[in-house]
Amino acid sequence: MEYNKWILYILLWVGSFCHAQKPNDKIPLSSVISSIEQQFNVKFSYAVEDVVGISIEKPATTLSLQETMDYLNSKVLLNFKALDNRYVTVSILNKTIPVCGTVFSQELKTPLAGATVLVGNAATITDKNGFFTIPNVPITATISISYLGYEGKQFTANQLFSAQNNCKELFLKTSPEELNQVLINVYLTPGLQKYLDGSTVLNTKKFGILPGLIEPDVLQSIQALPGVESTNESIENINVRGGTNDQNLMIWDNIKMYHSGHFFGLVSAYNPNLTNKVIVTKNGTSTEYSDGVSSTINMFTNDKVSNTFSGGAGINGISTDVFLAIPITNNLEIDISGRRSVTDLFDTPTFTNYYKRSFQDSEINAESNQNNTKSDFYFYDYTAKILFDLNEKHQFRANIIGINNALDYTEYSSNASNSETKASTLSQKNIGYGGNWKAEWNSKFSTNLISYFSKYNIDATDYRIETDQLLTEANEVLETGIKLNAHYKATEYLNLLAGYEFNETGMLNQTTVNAPSYSSTKKDVLENHGLYTEAEYHKNNSYLRIGARLNYFQKFEKLLLEPRINIRQQLSNSFALKLEGEFKNQTATQIIDFEDDFLGVEKRRWVLVNNENIPVATSKQASFGVEFNKNKLNIDVTGFYKIVNGITASNQGFYNNFQYKKAHGSYTAKGIEFLANKTSGQFSTWISYTFSVNDYHFESFTPSTFPNNADIRHSASLGINYDINSNFKVSVGGIWRNGQPYTIPLQGNETVQNGNTTMVNYDSPNSKNLDDFMRLDTSISYSFRFSPVIKGILRAGVLNTTNEENVINRYYKVDTKDSDKTIRVDNKSLGMTPNISLRMNF
Missing domain, CATH: 3.55.50.30 (Phage tail protein beta-alpha-beta fold)
Incomplete structure (x- = not known):
């Protein structure tokens, strides 16, 4: 690539x-x-x-x-x-100048009282007439003006200065998300917010700090929320209310993505310094979105044309990156970014621990390998976006994203007669192209036409010296999609949406072996159509979004109707009730193959449903909750019930007697989520707790019902963020949860013969649990001015500060020295892992 x-x-x-x-x-x-x-x-x-x-x-x-x-x-x-x-x-002239202005609604031409005017770390608000004045502002300063329900704007001090002291009139445009207003502005940390519809929003530009993190990484940040776990600490294994990672719909600027992590799950594949906003929805999803029976993670980059050249660059213990926003004309802009690992250039303590964690259960770190080996690993990603505003009514956007992980692994073997060198490689890539046209035809009616192409590849070449065997494997996903949304503002309080979506998905799986000669290639294609509509109503204390989606699977001639509902009712100034429900489906899934894995590093590959042994996965979910919000104390208690049908044994990663069986079944997750968050001017503290029961049901298995691999009965997190001053912040937090289930061999009869193969003879599935998982994380952040136009931020974080030795997975394999016995294999979590980052933004 x-x-x-x-x-x-x-x-x-x-x-x-x-x-x-x-x-x-x-x-x-x-x-x-x-x-x-x-x-x-x-x-x-x-x-x-x-x-x-x-x-x-x-x-x-x-x-x-x-x-x-x-x-x-x-x-x-x-x-x-x-x-x-x-x-x-x-x-x-003087280096500071007075600025002033009056803020108005562009549509209503009325003054906006209480609009926020931000200069650096200082802020003021407009008075009842929309007026503000700031006496001493640096000439080079940028002034940001925002108001709930309106699109924010930025001005330079020069633009708001007038030698004649004539204060300028400034107009803000109504935001398209006017109905979906922010419910909680600071949720755990600045930049993390909660919307009326229950979704969690990460605004990376305003991100504060969270324990252990040095970047506003949403795939790490959301793990502080109740109901969201990663049983093995991996971004590529996020479990939302008991679901598997492939059940999370991942969208980047309207492009469906099939890959989420660099470093095989320890680093987010999406540059957090470029992604402006991320919306995470666990239930009550808009009918606009299909797939993802567990959650929807929707990422957005900058969508506004600016007349200011800006950018930033940074480096940390794993990678370095740069991004630029380049205005071409008043209505045309190009945004570009690039990030690359530094792990193949020099070692850091962060890299050493990540490497040990990622490759501990692979050929690359196999204890049985006595040959000399060498491995080189690196990753990079890049994005580019063209923003063109034809006029105030029509906007065009085009973008590209590329993600790449590369691993080169070399074995050296020598004896008295000869020496050999064999190289193996692993390449994992996801590239996406997208474009959309937003058109505002009049004050009530607008449309958004979206198209995208997404391609995912993982390719491996595994040369094994001991058998002189060459194994090549490939998994490819190609998806093309088009969507048309039509929005109609029926009244001041009611918005209507209608739309159509078509996507074509093709997947390939290929395996070839040279000795003995073997080749297998499988291709599948699905074409899906979707019609959807919904109404969104928000007036005073009531919020309602209700709709339905009709899906047609052309290959199977199958129709699925999916109703969705999202209700929130404010009972008083402090209490509110919420009800959410949805039906969803999924036509792509990942199977886990422990035998034909990719160098032991990546065990999963994407496959399409065939409506037979791999059926269309469907989910039904309902949740009901109570919210309390007073004096900046937010308490949220939510009960949920979810059933997902159509899962297969091959996509659960079983280490038990069902490991090689083909069957499909279901899982049922039910539980209660609790979150209490208290904020003030200088601190934010929180505690979250989840109790859940998650069970499989496979009719053809005995027993047919047993605990889910992600059955974490009790999980809790707590933390505190403290602002020592406007520039220096500290965050400390911890996670505790039950160990995940695992299966032990049958005592006294640990192995069993299957033809010429000896296999582990497992006892009742998932009847044991690992020891409890516990981790304490810390972070500090310091902001400073490198120059009048360059802002710097220095962050340091430590994951697992107390160096707890957590086992995150356990399985057994046949002892090669005694086939009647088994060997226990424990995969361990990250040890104490420090990281540091330095960023410069201008």
């Missing part, structure tokens, strides 16, 4: 070139000064650095010299003074 790197380099070059060629009615101030010098035969005295980067409209040639000086003084923050008819001095 070298061409992926070239795509990134070309985009960077094109963006820079286009930015350099940006057309503008204004001309550089230095050129204006030269023109005035020729016109009036005068000489300007100034420092070059004081005028560089400043552009203005050229003054009229009919003005006198003094009138020209007055014009320049009114346009820029410099003092032009004519000493005589020959010389003019130019000096810089």
Whole structure:
């Protein structure tokens, strides 16, 4: 995938070139000064650095010299003074200036009282007339103005300064998410919020700090929420209310993604410094979304054209990254980013622990391998997005994302007669292309046309010296989709949605062996259609979203109707009730193959349903909860019941007697989630607890009902964030939960013969539990100004501060020295793992 790197380099070059060629009615101030010098035969005295980067409209040639000086003084923050008819001095004004303005609704033309005006770490609000004033603002400062239900705007201090002290009128546009307002603005930490519909939102630009984290990584952050676990600490194994990771619908800028983690699950595959907002929904999902019978994780990047060139760069113990927002014209912008691991360049304590954790149960770290070995691992990702606003009514967006993990593994074998070198490789990639057209046809009716293409590949070449055997494997997913949403604002309180979606998904699985010669290739294609509609109502204390989705699976000629409901009713100033329910389906799943794995590192591969031994998975879920919110104390208690049908034994990763059986069944998860969060100006503290019971049911197995692999009966987390001052923050938190279930061999009869193969003879499935899991994490964050325009942030975090030795998985294998006995294999969690990051944003 070298061409992926070239795509990134070309985009960077094109963006820079286009930015350099940006057309503008204004001309550089230095050129204006030269023109005035020729016109009036005068000489300007100034420092070059004081005028560089400043552009203005050229003054009229009919003005006198003094009138020209007055014009320049009114346009820029410099003092032009004519000493005589020959010389003019130019000096810089004070480094701070007063700014003021009045904030209005663009649609209603009414003042917005209580709008937030943010300058650096200081903030004020507008008065009842929408007016604000700030006396001393740095010339280079950026001023952000926001108001609930409206799209925020940013201005430079220069834009809001007027030499005549005429405060400007500033207009904010109504947000498309007006009905889906923020319910809790600070949820555990700044930047983590809760919407009225119960979804959790991560705003990465406003992210504060969470224990152990050095970045606003949503796939790590959501694990602080009740009902969300990762039984093996992996981003690629997030269990939402007892579901498997492949049951989480992952969407990046409207592109469906089939891959979630770098470093085989320890690092998010999505650059958290580029992703502006992430919405996580566990239940009551909008009918716009299908697939993902456990949850929907919807990621969004910047969607607004800015006239300001901005960006940032950072480095930590695992990777380095850079992103740029490049305005081309007033209505055209290119955003680009790139991130690459530094793990193949130098070792860090973070990398050492990640490496040990990732490869402990693979050929690369096999204890039985006596040959000399060498392995090189690296990853990178990149994105690019074109934002074009034809006018205020029509917006066009096009984007690309590329994700890559690469592993090279070399074995060296030598004896008295000869020496051999055999190389094995593993490549894991996901690339996506997308585009959409938003059109606002009038004040009530708008549409959004979305299209995307997603491709996922994992390829492995495994050369085994001891058998002189070459094994090659491949898993490929190709998906093309198109969606049309039509929104109609029926009243001030009621929004209607209707839409159609089509996607075509193809999957390939291939295995070849040279000795003995063997080849297997399987391809499947599905075409699915979806029609959906919903109504969203929000007035005063009542919120309701109700709708239905009709899915048609062309290959099976099968129809599925999926009703959805989401209700929230405020009973008083403090108490509210909520009810959520949904039917969902899923047509792609991952099977887990312990024999044909990819170098032992990746054991999962994507397959499509065939409506026979792999049926369409369906889920039915309901939840009911009570919320308390008073004096910045939020308490949420929710009970849930979920049943998922159509799961297969091959996608559960069984280490028991059902490991190689083909069967499909269901699981039922039910429980209670509790979260209490208290915030104030300087701190946020929380405690969460989940009690759940999660059981499988397979008719053809004996026993037919037994605990789920993700049956974690008790799980709790607690934490505290404390702002020592506006720049220095500390976060400490811990996680405790029951150990996950596992199966032991039958005592006295540990192995059994199956033809020529000796296998482990397991006892009752998942009848034992690992020891409890416990981990304490800490983080610190310090913000500073590197220069007037560059903001720096230094973060450090330690996962598993007390170095607990947690076992996260246990299974057994036949002892090669005595086939009547078994060997216990324990996979362990990360030990104490420090990390540090430095970022610069401008």
